[in-house]
Amino acid sequence: MAEAHALGALDAEESAAFEAHLKAGCPGCEKALAEARWLVSQLAYLAPESVPSRAVKERLMRSVGAESHVVPMASPRKSAKPLWLWAGVAALLLLTLYSTWNTRQLSEQVKRLQEQATAENQKRETLEQELAASRQEAQMRAILSNPESTKIMLMPSNKDMPSLEAKWHSQLGLVVTGYEVPKLSGNRVLQLWLIPKDSKAKPMPSITFWPERDGKLAKLVSNPQEGIPEVKALAITEEPAGGSEQPTSAPIWIGAVS
């Protein structure tokens, strides 16, 4: 039970029952659960290592650099304060009641400020995420409803697959939508390709994506590399995670740009 709980595989009722059992006090199960969490964390090694783009580190280092001058955080849980500090505090306690009171007030104030800063940071991050999502949705709505957008039907190569629809606006971008798109297997993703009119030119890779669990698909390409006049068709293939430079499989959907 502890392993399944650590894995997150228990159904809601089983999970609630196990947690109630732990709350009631069971040192054996608590220890088993703590060890199971370590065991489960080792499953991360099943995923092949992969290198994130350099931009991730650059953004992180910018954020971290900007925050590096903030008041240092509280000490880690384990590291006890040095003995000399406790001796100093004890001496101060003996010296005056006032200094003790004053120290405590200051500590509480610093702690409050740290908590406020953390809460503000989290709030800001959430708002930024929400803002980005709503901007994207607004842009998609604008493309879909704009009469100047070009409609492109993406027909499946397999008759059992649903058709997809794309709308392309020369300034706003490209949206691909669809329903009942089958789930992909393993490490596979869908990748959009722009097929140039120049027959000698190679297909140009665009975004990679995958359908949601309910089979819905709605993807925005805000800045297609090429404009409509240079592209004769759109195609979608299945590719390994991360996408490919050139298609490695036959198109599942293809649609001419009129």
Added chain:
Amino acid sequence: MFLAALTSGDYGTVPPDVALVHRLLQRDVRAFEELYDRHSRAVYGLVLRILQQAGTAEEVVQDVFLQLWRNAGRYDETRGPFVSWLFTLARNRALDTLRLKSERQRRREDQTEEFPPVAVAPEYEKELDEKRCAHRVRVLMDSLAPQQKRAIELAYFEGLSHTEIAAALREPLGTVKSWIRNGLLRLKEGMQAAT
């Protein structure tokens, strides 16, 4: 050699993770950069495996390391190895993102603010360095029956419950439960035997 040095206790000039975490508490940017260089590939690999989408995975990796920078004090070195804590944090964030994407829930409380709970490394773990752990886990999991391995992967990488896995694999619920239980038991025994 490099990874072995990190966990064997004979660190030479390479500081262990715990020492770097201590320096994070003093806002040491170079310590943060070193932790990122050391673990970002494994963390990104894990998150990418869960989310299957490079752009979103990179956002989650960025969030995980920012949380590490801002909340390094939440890691308790007495409760287990740093890398397990980091993996658990990354997996939780990635699964939250996966659920958010699928359920269109953008409420703030759905963003996991909880940090990983206690994960105690058993005694035998102290004798296994990170590289050996990774190799051992892969070998042990490959030794399981394909459906059994798939059931564990669905739980770990897709956050599915026993019932959901049984439906996905079209197998009886009891079979799935015993596959997962026995598979993890075999993994545990195999890790012990590796020492």
